[in-house]
Amino acid sequence: MSSTRQERVNAIRALSMDAVQKAKSGHPGAPMGMADIAEVLWCEYLQHNPANPNWVNRDRFVLSNGHGSMLLYSLLHLTGYDLSIDDLKNFRQLHSKTAGHPEYGYAPGIETTTGPLGQGIANAVGMAIAEKTLAAQFNRDGHEVVDHYTYAFTGDGCLMEGISHEVCSLAGTLGLGKLVVFYDDNGISIDGEVEGWFTDDTPKRFESYGWQVIPGVDGHDAEAIKQAVDAARANPNQPTLICCKTIIGFGSPNKEGKESCHGAPLGDDEIALTREKLGWTYGPFEIPENIYQVWDAKTKGQAVEQEWNTAFAAYKEAHPELAAELERRLAGELPADFTEQAQAYIKECQSKGETLASRKASQNTLNAYGPLLPELLGGSADLAGSNLTLWKESKGVAKEDASGNYIFYGVREFGMSAIMNGIALHGGFVPYGATFLIFMEYARNAVRMAALMKQRSIFVYTHDSIGLGEDGPTHQPVEQMASLRTTPNMSLWRPCDTVESAVAWKAAIERKDGPTSLVFSRQGLPHQTRTDEQLVNVAKGGYILRDCDGLPELILIATGSEVGLAMEAAEQLANKGTKVRVVSMPSTDVFEAQDVEYKLQVLPLEVPARVAIEAAHADYWYKYVGLDGRVVGMQTFGESAPAGDLFKEFGFTVENVVTVAEDLLNIE
Numbered sequence: 001m002s003s004t005r006q007e008r009v010n011a012i013r014a015l016s017m018d019a020v021q022k023a024k025s026g027h028p029g030a031p032m033g034m035a036d037i038a039e040v041l042w043c044e045y046l047q048h049n050p051a052n053p054n055w056v057n058r059d060r061f062v063l064s065n066g067h068g069s070m071l072l073y074s075l076l077h078l079t080g081y082d083l084s085i086d087d088l089k090n091f092r093q094l095h096s097k098t099a100g101h102p103e104y105g106y107a108p109g110i111e112t113t114t115g116p117l118g119q120g121i122a123n124a125v126g127m128a129i130a131e132k133t134l135a136a137q138f139n140r141d142g143h144e145v146v147d148h149y150t151y152a153f154t155g156d157g158c159l160m161e162g163i164s165h166e167v168c169s170l171a172g173t174l175g176l177g178k179l180v181v182f183y184d185d186n187g188i189s190i191d192g193e194v195e196g197w198f199t200d201d202t203p204k205r206f207e208s209y210g211w212q213v214i215p216g217v218d219g220h221d222a223e224a225i226k227q228a229v230d231a232a233r234a235n236p237n238q239p240t241l242i243c244c245k246t247i248i249g250f251g252s253p254n255k256e257g258k259e260s261c262h263g264a265p266l267g268d269d270e271i272a273l274t275r276e277k278l279g280w281t282y283g284p285f286e287i288p289e290n291i292y293q294v295w296d297a298k299t300k301g302q303a304v305e306q307e308w309n310t311a312f313a314a315y316k317e318a319h320p321e322l323a324a325e326l327e328r329r330l331a332g333e334l335p336a337d338f339t340e341q342a343q344a345y346i347k348e349c350q351s352k353g354e355t356l357a358s359r360k361a362s363q364n365t366l367n368a369y370g371p372l373l374p375e376l377l378g379g380s381a382d383l384a385g386s387n388l389t390l391w392k393e394s395k396g397v398a399k400e401d402a403s404g405n406y407i408f409y410g411v412r413e414f415g416m417s418a419i420m421n422g423i424a425l426h427g428g429f430v431p432y433g434a435t436f437l438i439f440m441e442y443a444r445n446a447v448r449m450a451a452l453m454k455q456r457s458i459f460v461y462t463h464d465s466i467g468l469g470e471d472g473p474t475h476q477p478v479e480q481m482a483s484l485r486t487t488p489n490m491s492l493w494r495p496c497d498t499v500e501s502a503v504a505w506k507a508a509i510e511r512k513d514g515p516t517s518l519v520f521s522r523q524g525l526p527h528q529t530r531t532d533e534q535l536v537n538v539a540k541g542g543y544i545l546r547d548c549d550g551l552p553e554l555i556l557i558a559t560g561s562e563v564g565l566a567m568e569a570a571e572q573l574a575n576k577g578t579k580v581r582v583v584s585m586p587s588t589d590v591f592e593a594q595d596v597e598y599k600l601q602v603l604p605l606e607v608p609a610r611v612a613i614e615a616a617h618a619d620y621w622y623k624y625v626g627l628d629g630r631v632v633g634m635q636t637f638g639e640s641a642p643a644g645d646l647f648k649e650f651g652f653t654v655e656n657v658v659t660v661a662e663d664l665l666n667i668e
Contacts (some may be wrong), residue, residue, distance in 0.1 A: 001125070002292045003288075003290050003291045003293075005039065005222060006279075007291055008039050008040045008043065008291060008294060008295060009033075009035045009036050010278045010279075010280050010544050011040060011074070011078060011287050011291050011295070012031060012032075012035040012039065012071065012074045012075065012078070012649075013031065013032045013250070013251055013274075013278065013280075014033060014275070014278075014280050014282070014287075015070065015073075015074040015077070015078075015088060015285065015287070016028050016031035016035075016070035016071060017032065017252075017265075017266050017271055017274065017532045018072055018088075018263045018271070018285050019070050019073070019089065019091040019098070019265070019285075020070060020091070021265045021266065021267070021268065021271055021284075022089060022091065022284070023091045023092040023093070023265075023438040024265060025089065025092055025100070025264075025265070026069075026070060026092060026100065026263075026265065027067040027068050027069075027070070027247040027262060027263050027473075028249060028261055028265065029067030029068075029186075029188070029255075029261040029262045029263075030065055030067065030071060030075065030155065030184065030186075030248065030262075031068050031070045031071035031640065032103070032182050032248070032249050032250045032251055032252065032261070033184060033186050033219070033246040033247055033248040033249060033250050034068065034071055034153060034219065034246060034469060035071070035218050035250070036186075036219060036220045036221075036222060036225065036246075036250075037182055037225055037244055037246070038071055038075055038153075039222070039230065040180070040229065040527055041061075041151060041182075041225075041509045042061075042075050042079060042297070043294075043295070044150075044226065044229075045059075045151075045229055046059050046061060046080075046297075047059040047148060047149070047152070047304055048061075048109075048297065048301055048304075049204070049297075049298070049301030049302055049305045050076075050079050050080035050081040050082075050108075050109070050298050050301055050304055050653070051080070051110050051298050051301060051304060052301075053081060053108035053300075053411050055301075055305050055308075056098060056427065057145070057146065057147065057148050057302050057305075057308050058148060059148045059150070059624065060111050060119045060124065060127045060131075060148070060149075060150040060151070060426070061111060061151050061152075061479070062112055062114065062121070062123060062124040062127070062150070062151070062153070063102055063114055063120060063152075063153050064114055064117070064118070064119070064121040064124065064153060064154040064158045064378060065114075065117065065120070065153060065154055065155035065157060065158055065184065066101040066103055066113075066114030066115050066120060067100075067101060067263065068104050068153075068155075069098070069099070069100065069101050070088075070091065070098075071109070071153075072102055072109075072110065073087075073088055073091070073098045074346045074588040076107065076108070076109040076110075078287070078291075078292065078295035078296075079106050079295055079296065079297040079298075080296045080297055080301075080357070081109045082107075082108050083097060083098070083107050083108070083109070085285055085287075086602075087107070087663055088285065089285060090588070096495075098282050101113070101114060101115040102114050102115075104425070104452075104495055105453070105454075110124075111123075111127070112421070112422065112425050112453065113192050113449055114447050114455050115450055116449070117155075117157040117158045117160075117161050118157075118158045118161030118162075118163040118164045119163065119421075119445065119446060119449055120152060120154070120158065121152050121154050121158055121163075121164055121167060121168070121181060121421055121448070122163050122164075122166070122167040122414075122415055122418030122421075122422065123418060123419075123421055123422035123425060124150050124151075124152035124177065124181070124422060125167040125168070125170065125171045125179065125419050125422060126242050126418065126419035126420060126421060126422020126423040126424075126425070126426065126431075126549070127150045127423070127425065127426040128149050128150040128171065128176040128178055128179035128239070128422075129148065129174060129176065129397065129402075129407070129419065129422070129423060130377075130422065130423045130426035130427070130428060130429055131146060131148060131400045131426065131438060132174070132176060132177075132178065132397075132401045132476050132521050133298070133303075133377065133397055133403065134146045134326075134426075134428045134429070135147065135402070136402040136403035136643060137374075137403050137668045138322055138325075138326050140315070140318070140319055140322070142197075142318075143311070143314065143315040143318060143319065144311075145284040145308070145311060145312050145315045145326070146326075148178070149178045149179075149180060149233070150176075150178060150179050150180070151180050151181075151182070151523050152179070152180070152181045152182070152304035153181075153182050153184060154181055154182065154183055155183075155184045155186070155189075156184075156185070156186070156187070156194050156198055157189055158189075158190050159183065159198075159200070159202060160189075160193040160197075160198055161306065162414070163414050163418060163446075164246050164334070166411040166412040166414060166415030166416075166417060167412070167415040167418065167661045168181075168206065168209050168211070168239075168398065169209050169412075170409065170410065170412065170415065170419070171209070171239045172206075172209035172210030172211050172239060173209075173210060173326045173399065174236070174398070174399050174402070175237050175238060175239075175399035175400075176238075176395065177235060177238055178235040178236070178586065179239035179240070180229070180233070180239070180240050180242065181239065181240065181241050181242070181383075182230045182242050182244055183202065183241055183242065183243045184219070184242060184244060184246055184365055185202070185219075185243050185244060185246065186245075186246045186247060186257075187248075187432070187635070188247040188248045188257070188258070188259050188261055189259070189261055189262070189431060190259060190263055191259070192259045192469075193259075200239075202243065202497065203241070203243060206241045206411075207550025210238060210623055211238055211239050211240060211241050212232065212235050212238040212239070212240040212241070213241045213243065214230070214231055214232065214240065214241070214242045214277050215241055215243045216243060216245065217243060217244045217245065218244075218245060218666055219245055219246035220243030220246065220247070220250065222641070225242075225244070226261045227512055228242045228244075229286040231241070231369070232653055236414070237399075239347050243407075244452070247452075248261060248262060249261030249262075249266070250275055251274050251278045252266055252270055252273070252274045252277075252371070253270070253273045253274065253277050254270055255270060260492050271390070275629055281398050282623070287340055290633050294643070303370070306375055308501065315463040318503040325374070326428070326585070329374075329375045329427075329428045329429070330427050330428050332427065332456070332512060334373070334491045334509065334510065335372055335373070336374050337372070338369075338373065338509075338510075339506075339510070341372055342368075342369060342372075342502070342505075342509075343506075345365070345369070345502055346499060346503055346506070346538075347535070349361075349498040349499045349501075349502050350499050350530060352498070352527075353527040353529070353531065354498050354527055355497075355524050355525065355526050355527055356497075356524060356525065357386045357464075357520070357522055357523055357525065358495050358496070358498075358500075358501050358520040358521045358561075359386075359387065359462040359495065359520040359521060359522060359523055359561065360388055361495070361498040361501035361502070361520070361525075362388060362389075362460065362462075362501050362505065362518065362520050363388035363389070363390075363391060364498065364501075365501055365502045365505045366378075366389070366391035367391045367392050368502070368508075368638075369390045369505060369509065370392070370394075370415065371393060371563060373430065373509065374405070375428065375429050375430050376405060376429070376430055376432065376509075376537070376603065377397075377406070377407065377423060377429040377430070377434040377439050378390075378391075378394065378405065378407070378431075378434075379406060379407035379408065379409050379416060379420075379431070379432070379434070380408070380433065380434040380435065380460075381407075381408065381409045381410065381412055381413045381416050381433070381434070381435040381439070382409070382410050382411045382412075383434060383435055383462075384408070384434075384437065386436070386462060386463070386522075387434035387435065387460060387462045389406075389432070389433075389460060390406065390433045390461070394407070396408055396590045396596065407419075407433075409433065410463070413439045413440075413442040413443040414443045414445070416433045416435070417433060417443035417444065417446035417447055417450070417457070418443075418446035418449070419433075420432075420433050420446075420450070420457045421446060421449055421450050421453065421455050421457055422458075423457075424450070424455040424456050424457050425453070429460065430456055430458065430509060431456075431457055431458065432457075432460055432508075433457075433458075433459065434459075434460035434461070434462065435460075435461065435462075436461065436462060436463040436468075436475060436477075437461035437462065437463060437464045437465075437477040437481070437519055438463070438474070438476065438477045438480065440457035440461055440477075440480050440517075441480065441485075443459075446488070447484070447487070447515070447517075448487060450490075450514075450515040451487050451488060451489040451490045451514060451515055452488075452489070454489050454513050454514045454515075455514070455515055456512055456514075456515065456522045457513065457515040457516075458508045458509070458515065458516050458518065459515060459516070459517045459518070460518050460520070461477075461480075461518065461519045461520065462520045462521070462616075463475065463515060463521075463522045464477060464481075464494065464518075464519045464520060464521050464522075464560060464616075465477060465521070465560070465561065465615035465616060466478075466615055466634070466638040466639075466643070466647070466650060466652075467521060467522060467523045467561055467615060467643045467646070467647070468522045468523075468576060468643070469522075469640075469641065469642050469643040469646060470640055470641065470642060472638065472639065472640030473475070473637040473638040473639060473640070476637070477616065478616060478617050478634045478636075478637055478638065479616070479617045480616075480645045481494065481519060481614075481616045481617070481620070482616065482617045482619065482620040484517050485588055485589065485620060486620075487554055487582050487588055489513070489514040489515070489591065490514065490515055490516075490517060490518045490589070491507070491508070491511060491514060491517070491587060492516070492517040492518040492587060492588070492589060493507065493508070493516065493517070493518050493519065493586050493587045493590075494559040494575075494586055494587075494614075495518075495519075495520070495560065496525055496528060496558075496559065496560055496561070496562075496563035496564065496586065497525050497526065497528050498525050498582055499519070499527075499528070499535070499538060499564075500538055500584070500586045501529065503538045503539055503586075504516075504518050504586060504587070505518065506539075507539065507587070507590065509560040513581045517562065521560060521561045522643075523561060523643055525560070525563075525564060526563055526564045528563065528564075528567065528584070530545070538584075538586070539590075540591060540594050540595070541555075541585065541586065541587035541589065541590025541591030541592070541594065542583055542584070542585035542586075542588070542590075542591030542594075542599075542602055542603075543584060543585075543602060544581060544582070544583055544602055545567070545583065545584040546567060546570055546580070546581065546582040547581050547582075548574065548579040548580055548581060549579070550579065551579070551604065551606060551607060551615055552579045552580055552581035552607055553579045553580070553607070553609060553612070554573065554579070554581070554607070554609045554610070554612060554661055554664070555580075555581045555582075555583055555603065555607050555610045555611075555667065556569060556570055556580060556581070556582045556583070556610075556611050556612075556657070557583045557585055557603075557610060557611070557612040557613070557621070557624055557625070558582070558583075558585070558613040558614065559584070559585055559586060559614050560586070560614070560615075561584055561615065562613040562614050562615060562632075562652065563582075563584045564612050565613060565652060565653075565654060565657060566582050566584075566657065567582055568654045569613075569654045569657035569658050569661065570582045571656050572654060573618045573658055573662075576667075578661070578662075578665065579659075581607075583602055583603065584615065585624075587622075591648065591665065600627060603624065608626060608628060608629070609629070609664055609665055610624065610625040610626065610629040610630075611625065611629060611630045611631070611657065611660055611661050611664060612624055612625050612629070612630075612631045612632070612633070613631075613632045613633070613652070614631075614632075615633070615634060615647070615650070615652055616633060616634055617633060617634055617635070618631040618632075618633025618634060618635055619631075619633075621633060629664070630660050630661075630663075630664050632651055632652065632656065632657055632660055634650060638650070
């Protein structure tokens with residue numbers, strides 16, 4: 001016996017309300033309200049294979065209103081992904097695949113982590129950019145091997161968030177015709193009816209972005225939903241917003257349409273009444289076999305993937321080099337000779353010995369590495385001329401020609417960072433995006449999501465300290481590096497010269513298990529001489545740059561622009577008879593990952609007298625100098641003045657470092 005469409009839809013509603021009730025927490029309203037839309041999309045349009053969730057040409061589905069996670073979990077379970085009924089019963093429990101919000105990597109089929117509202121739709125824009133750009137770079141006449149849609153569900157909350165403006169505006173400009181967003185217009189958020197705080201004319205808003213807008217769709221009418229999806233797919237030149245009027249908590253006699261079903265279980269009595277109203281005669285977590293059979297997408301998915309495999313085989317025969325390159329990039333593998341060539345460039349930097357701002361050293365590195373890495377997809381938040389992220393072969397991604405390797409993001413730091421995550425999640429690219437370090441604050445949550453999902457996003461931050469000067473404390477970062485360094489899975493490099501800059505870029509590009517923040521200076525930094533051994537040790541994150549005979553009496557630890565200062569101070573102290581070691585530590589997390597023997601070799605326990613020097617918040621460095629050590633760092637915000645005056649004002653001078661060191665050593 002086959003099932004009716006309504007039975008298929010009600011299976012989602014039943015599983016969602018049962019799981020939330022069992023967990024005694026969660027959000028049943030959105031899954032119950034959006035179930036009709038989900039059934040149409042997943043049963044009739046979505047191109048995917050539950051038996052191979054990572055099939056490269058699958059459609060991407062993003063639940064941006066991630067609090068409605070049981071909608072996604074129900075869909076994954078019903079269509080045949082490796083997500084059992086027991087997994088649904090463990091909703092929101094410790095070590096479950098079914099966390100409170102969708103978490104990337106917890107269960108197959110979850111394309112991205114969507115907790116903070118608005119980030120899901122931003123990730124979806126990134127995925128759509130990746131699809132369009134990859135298709136422009138690799139598809140050839142008669143061989144459209146990159147050809148899929150990105151679908152996103154979004155609610156009122158996502159569209160209230162400012163990031164939705166940033167990313168949807170850019171999506172319209174870039175003409176992302178394979179991006180289809182469903183707006184769940186149910187008029188309810190946690191505080192109640194949104195008309196008291198959200199009265200935007202959403203269709204006009206998206207029309208002004210350059211989107212195709214399909215307004216007034218009955219989100220409980222399958223035929224109306226299908227007509228809207230067909231219209232969206234028929235327009236290759238614009239992203240589409242499908243505005244669906246729905247009833248939150250659909251089917252609940254006493255709670256549908258009310259905020260009471262938004263973020264709390266319905267209760268056993270109300271669930272019983274809902275089952276009766278929906279005509280759902282089955283027990284908790286009980287899905288009849290005939291409904292499972294109609295939902296199961298494995299056979300269809302395998303057929304669609306096999307059809308694509310056949311098409312790719314023809315592409316491979318016609319364009320073998322392109323096919324091999326596409327396979328390499330989608331696998332996330334770097335060119336075989338990249339490490340060797342990057343190492344040669346690092347040695348070249350050491351030989352040249354240039355004094356440059358590290359932001360310029362970064363650009364030089366991009367000019368060296370860029371030709372080796374067609375997967376690099378760069379960008380800047382309207383600061384390309386300051387961040388120096390454009391390199392000789394940079395080409396902008398545009399609506400008419402998306403084959404480029406650089407995105408002009410405009411003043412959209414948050415949107416840029418979240419889009420980068422979507423690009424990384426899609427595959428085929430290594431994205432980097434830049435802004436001033438201080439504006440990491442605008443993007444903080446997307447940076448955190450990159451770390452949470454362990455994505456290979458490279459965040460380039462220039463103008464790294466009070467050294468940027470006259471723009472003043474609003475533009476001078478103080479606490480940002482401490483925040484980034486204490487973010488799990490985040491790697492941070494603050495290089496002191498051209499050599500460390502090249503090593504930092506190499507490390508970021510080769511890292512596969514998380515994002516990297518590259519922090520560069522505005523002002524020129526002196527080149528540091530190194531032995532071959534020191535050159536090798538740069539990649540260890542912290543190393544001895546200057547040493548003395550025997551065990552040192554004092555260790556100076558510094559990063560970035562303060563390494564040159566430490567070297568000058570060490571020279572003066574040595575001339576006065578103090579045995580000094582200088583440790584350059586461009587990456588504390590990489591240094592921490594070294595074996596104990598190496599770390600103790602660099603920072604021996606027998607030398608407790610230590611001074612850390614960094615033009616950023618001082619407190620972070622006490623982990624290396626101890627409570628008895630000293631830190632020459634910032635404890636306040638900066639001021640507006642030329643950089644040299646600021647360094648004097650805040651104690652970043654040779655004289656002050658020497659004074660602090662001598663005080664520590666009780667030298668008169």
